[in-house]
Amino acid sequence: MTKIEEIKATAKKLLEEGKVKYIIGYEQGTNGWLSNPVFIKKPEDVERFVWDPSCVHNLAKFLVDEKRRKSREKQPDKRPVGVIVKGCDSRAVIVLLQEKFINREDVFLLGVSCEQGGVVDDKKLAKKLGKKNAKKIELGDKDNLIITTEEGKLEFPTTELLAERCLECKANVPLIFDVLVGDKTQRPQDKPFKSLEEIEKLSPEERWNFWREQIEKCVRCYACRSACPMCYCDECVVDSINLAVAPDTSAEEKALKIRWLDKSTEKSENFVYHLVRAIHLAGRCIDCGECERVCPLDIPLRLLNKKLEKEAKLLYDYEVGCDVNQPSLVSSFKDTDPEDFIR
Amino acid sequence: MDKILAKKDFPQWLKKLVGSHTVYAPLPEGDIWNYKVVSDSADVNLDFLTTTVPPKGIIFPQREVFLEFQTSSGEKDETIEVKEVLPEDRPVAVFGVRPCDGKSFFLQDKVFGGDFEDPYYWKRRNLTTLVGLACSTPPSPNCFCTSVGGSPHSKEGLDILLTDLGDHYFVESLTPKGDKLIGEAKTLFPQAKPKDKKEAAGIHAEAAKKLSRQIKNLDKVPDKLKGMFDSPFWDEEAMSCLRCGICTYLCPTCHCFDLNDEVASSSPLKGKRVRTWDTCQFPDYSMHSSGHNPRPNKASRLRQRMYHKFRYFVDIHKNYQCTGCGRCVSLCPVGIDIIKVLEKVRDYGS
Numbered sequence: 113m114t115k116i117e118e119i120k121a122t123a124k125k126l127l128e129e130g131k132v133k134y135i136i137g138y139e140q141g142t143n144g145w146l147s148n149p150v151f152i153k154k155p156e157d158v159e160r161f162v163w164d165p166s167c168v169h170n171l172a173k174f175l176v177d178e179k180r181r182k183s184r185e186k187q188p189d190k191r192p193v194g195v196i197v198k199g200c201d202s203r204a205v206i207v208l209l210q211e212k213f214i215n216r217e218d219v220f221l222l223g224v225s226c227e228q229g230g231v232v233d234d235k236k237l238a239k240k241l242g243k244k245n246a247k248k249i250e251l252g253d254k255d256n257l258i259i260t261t262e263e264g265k266l267e268f269p270t271t272e273l274l275a276e277r278c279l280e281c282k283a284n285v286p287l288i289f290d291v292l293v294g295d296k297t298q299r300p301q302d303k304p305f306k307s308l309e310e311i312e313k314l315s316p317e318e319r320w321n322f323w324r325e326q327i328e329k330c331v332r333c334y335a336c337r338s339a340c341p342m343c344y345c346d347e348c349v350v351d352s353i354n355l356a357v358a359p360d361t362s363a364e365e366k367a368l369k370i371r372w373l374d375k376s377t378e379k380s381e382n383f384v385y386h387l388v389r390a391i392h393l394a395g396r397c398i399d400c401g402e403c404e405r406v407c408p409l410d411i412p413l414r415l416l417n418k419k420l421e422k423e424a425k426l427l428y429d430y431e432v433g434c435d436v437n438q439p440s441l442v443s444s445f446k447d448t449d450p451e452d453f454i455r
Numbered sequence: 456m457d458k459i460l461a462k463k464d465f466p467q468w469l470k471k472l473v474g475s476h477t478v479y480a481p482l483p484e485g486d487i488w489n490y491k492v493v494s495d496s497a498d499v500n501l502d503f504l505t506t507t508v509p510p511k512g513i514i515f516p517q518r519e520v521f522l523e524f525q526t527s528s529g530e531k532d533e534t535i536e537v538k539e540v541l542p543e544d545r546p547v548a549v550f551g552v553r554p555c556d557g558k559s560f561f562l563q564d565k566v567f568g569g570d571f572e573d574p575y576y577w578k579r580r581n582l583t584t585l586v587g588l589a590c591s592t593p594p595s596p597n598c599f600c601t602s603v604g605g606s607p608h609s610k611e612g613l614d615i616l617l618t619d620l621g622d623h624y625f626v627e628s629l630t631p632k633g634d635k636l637i638g639e640a641k642t643l644f645p646q647a648k649p650k651d652k653k654e655a656a657g658i659h660a661e662a663a664k665k666l667s668r669q670i671k672n673l674d675k676v677p678d679k680l681k682g683m684f685d686s687p688f689w690d691e692e693a694m695s696c697l698r699c700g701i702c703t704y705l706c707p708t709c710h711c712f713d714l715n716d717e718v719a720s721s722s723p724l725k726g727k728r729v730r731t732w733d734t735c736q737f738p739d740y741s742m743h744s745s746g747h748n749p750r751p752n753k754a755s756r757l758r759q760r761m762y763h764k765f766r767y768f769v770d771i772h773k774n775y776q777c778t779g780c781g782r783c784v785s786l787c788p789v790g791i792d793i794i795k796v797l798e799k800v801r802d803y804g805s
Contacts, residue, residue: 141790144596148790149695169789173697235486243504245596329484331508331517334737335699339788352715352739358746366744374717375731376518406788408507408701410485 115224116163118293119196122222126194127155132220135194136174138167145246145259146234149174161196163224165249165257165274168231170400171195172204172341175214192220199226200277202286203398203433204341209288210436211396213344223289227297228255229270230278234405237273240266276307277401277414287434305422311415329409330382332375336403336413337389342396349373350385386416394420395441398433458626458637458644459651460617465624469496471640472548476584479513480550481506490549501551501588501619505595505780509707510549510556514579515563517704517732521575521714526724535724542575547583548636554609554616555600555778557587559707561612565772566710575730584632587613591658593666597781599794602670605778607662618655625655668781670794673765675801680766683803689754692796695789696753702760702783702791703734708776711735735759761796 113121119137126132139150139160147166151174152158175195182188197205202223208214229251237246241261248260257273259266271279278284279302286292303309311319334350337343349372373384397417404414424430427450430441445454460468472478473496481503482491488506490513493499520540526533560580567576590598590607600606610616614633618625625647628634637644683689703709713733718726733740741750750756768776777793784792 142792142795143784143787143790146790151694174695238486331700331704331732333700333704333734335697335701335788338697338699351737352713361746374729375713375715375733376717376729377731378518402788406697406699406701408487408705408786410487 115294116161119163119222119224120158120161122291122293123152123158123161123194124155126220127152127158131191132194133189133191135196135222136171137161137196137222138163138169138171141166145232145237145249163196165229165232165251167196167198168234168275168402168405170201170204170339170341170402172197172201172208173339173402175205175208175219176341176344179214179218192218194220194222196222196224197286197289198224198231199281199284199286200398200400201341202288203283204400206288206433206436207342207396207398207440208344210433210438210440216436221286221289221291223286223292225286225292225294225296226278226281226284226299227294228299230274230281230284230299232257232273233275235410236275240268240273275401275405277399280304280306281399283434288436305418308415308418308422311419324379326411327382327386328379329411330377330386331409332377332382332385333408335406335408336411339402339406340389340393341400341402342393342398343389349388386413390416390420393417395424395428395430395432397421457647457652458628459620459647460624460626460644462622462624464643465501466496466499468640468643469493469499469550472636475639476546476548478548478550479510490551493550499550501617503551503594505553505598505782505785507782507786508705509559509780509782510552510585511559511563511707511710513547513549514560514583515567515576515710515712519575519730521728521730523727524716524724525726528723540727542578542582544582547579548586549583550586550588552585552587552613553590553594553780554587554607554611554613555598555605555780556707557585557613558600558605558609558611558778559780560585562708562768562772562774562776562778563710564612565774584614584636585612586633586636587616589616589618589655589659589662591619591662593662595781595785597668597784597794598666598779599668599670599781600779601663601666602668602673602794603775603777603779606659607666608659618658620651620654620658623651625651668784668794670797670801672801673775673797676797677766677769679800679803680762683800684758684762686803688799688803689758692791692799693752693754693757696757696791697788698736698738698753698756699788700734700736701786701788702793703736704732705782705786707778707780707782708764709734711740735763757791757796761793761800765797765800 123135134151134153136151138147140162141148145166147162149169149171150160178193209216232249244261244263246259246261250258252258255270256267257270284299285296352375373381401414404412424441469478478493479490480493480499481488488503489508490506490510522540523538526535567573610629614630616627628637711733712730714730716726717729736756742748750759764776
């Protein structure tokens with residue numbers, strides 16, 4: 113059975129047996145090659161599922177929505193939600209479990225191994241295609257990707273089109289799952305923090321100029337926050353008002369809401385937003401790269417988070433999203449901590 | 456009278472203008488295109504794809520200061536000084552405005568004009584000359600201008616329309632502002648010959664056929680929406696929505712804004728009153744001070760976006776508030792496709 117057939121068969125069985133409420137997966141999109149997230153409730157609809165290197169989204173994000181939706185229902189359906197997870201997405205689920213944001217029994221994980229593949233980087237693809245538009249992307253059997261365009265098929269080596277994070281990925285097999293589709297082969301890995309090499313060579317001043325230029329472009333659509341499965345706070349410092357306002361919140365309380373940053377897309381305000389987000393993701397970001405992918409202005413946000421991942425590894429030997437029982441980085445202390453001020 | 460402009464003379468026209476005007480043109484920025492201020496006319500190449508950010512920000516900036524305030528305390532009392540801040544007087548020329556984006560200004564004029572004229576918008580609008588470029592091929596795979604009453608050579612909102620005829624442009628001046636901009640470099644613009652006019656007409660006729668996306672019978676949508684306000688349809692359609700602001704911030708016709716006093720110092724009080732873009736897709740957009748939110752979830756916000764564009768705006772201004780530029784389709788992180796949503800609305804219940 114091919115992977116997609118196995119996914120469909122497993123999903124169908126789960127839905128027929130009523131073991132899950134619905135299953136979050138991918139379907140063919142209408143905007144070119146990219147797949148879309150889809151929520152399948154009926155066994156006969158599993159035919160809509162697709163599995164190919166366009167399945168970029170981290171579907172763990174939708175578990176945050178599900179938790180909120182459930183909390184509002186008077187008599188919630190207590191069955192778990194099925195989610196298709198790649199290796200990276202499974203690590204996002206691990207962090208959500210580790211932080212006790214979700215419970216294990218609330219999710220049924222259909223793990224899919226990326227094996228020799230991964231997901232396609234839209235910018236790399238656009239460069240290869242020029243003005244041609246891709247309709248479909250498939251993984252070939254010779255470590256290549258087959259791109260269908262309106263002018264016929266094109267082939268490229270996998271390494272030329274995969275997202276950087278896939279090339280650097282150390283766990284392209286889900287680390288947590290209820291069912292695993294595909295086998296546990298690991299694709300050859302680039303150096304783990306290779307994408308940081310260039311920026312690390314820059315002097316602090318050059319780095320500052322680089323980031324200033326990037327952050328100035330931001331229009332604060334907050335797509336990076338919206339796509340991030342770790343950005344699940346009920347209230348975010350960047351929102352202009354306190355979303356936790358209730359009818360009995362006093363005028364004083366409302367007036368005293370601290371405004372950490374203004375709505376103006378000034379350099380200072382944009383920096384506050386991005387730095388707050390980066391810091392809040394230290395030891396939590398599992399490098400799904402969604403923030404960078406969704407950014408309409410192409411701000412290389414992944415570099416910020418990757419750098420903090422590297423710091424966590426070097427300073428505290430902390431690997432993100434590998435073990436549900438591991439205490440989280442910012443809420444734990446080890447005797448081997450390199451800082452001595454705390455002792 | 457229609458003119459022509461040799462492509463080799465185009466940089467000279469810009470060169471004439473940069474001294475007296477702030478000149479914008481689409482420039483590549485890494486892998487994307489955006490309107491930038493041009494200082495060197497040699498950089499400008501009008502063979503560009505749909506810009507990520509529409510040109511709306513040139514006339515309706517994402518942030519603009521309305522006034523500045525400051526208190527000063529005298530011996531007995533405190534006085535507050537308020538200073539109005541208006542856009543600067545320098546004229547602006549924008550090159551490479553696609554007909555869809557040109558039409559967006561025609562639609563924005565209705566919003567910022569009418570009974571309550573917005574002086575900030577109009578000061579910029581009147582100082583800005585929009586030089587359009589007809590599309591001979593769609594600049595985005597998600598272009599659908601012809602479905603919403605536009606066309607790849609629409610003149611609405613523009614001051615000049617250029618049509619690419621290979622080594623020269625066919626130049627149509629549409630307003631006195633357009634005449635004036637051409638007048639700045641008169642000698643570069645010989646009269647167009649009947650052959651040029653015919654050739655441009657041919658390109659215009661062909662261009663519309665090249666659009667791969669369209670919505671048929673969109674005119675059924677405004678009425679259909681009437682009965683769909685409480686439909687579970689919106690919950691289904693918005694399931695994958697992430698609640699970001701891409702579809703609205705980067706829409707050339709979305710115009711909602713917020714006003715805030717941004718305080719730099721509280722004692723002595725000093726700060727600015729600032730207008731910024733706002734979007735119906737954010738939770739704080741419609742939240743009341745009581746905590747009640749009439750658009751409490753993403754389904755109601757997606758519905759708001761559709762109703763505003765294809766019902767409320769149609770009622771008030773007799774136009775769809777959409778130009779078919781395709782940005783919201785191309786840029787949505789989860790592939791929510793306005794064309795597909797509208798088709799489903801059109802066919803809803805039938």
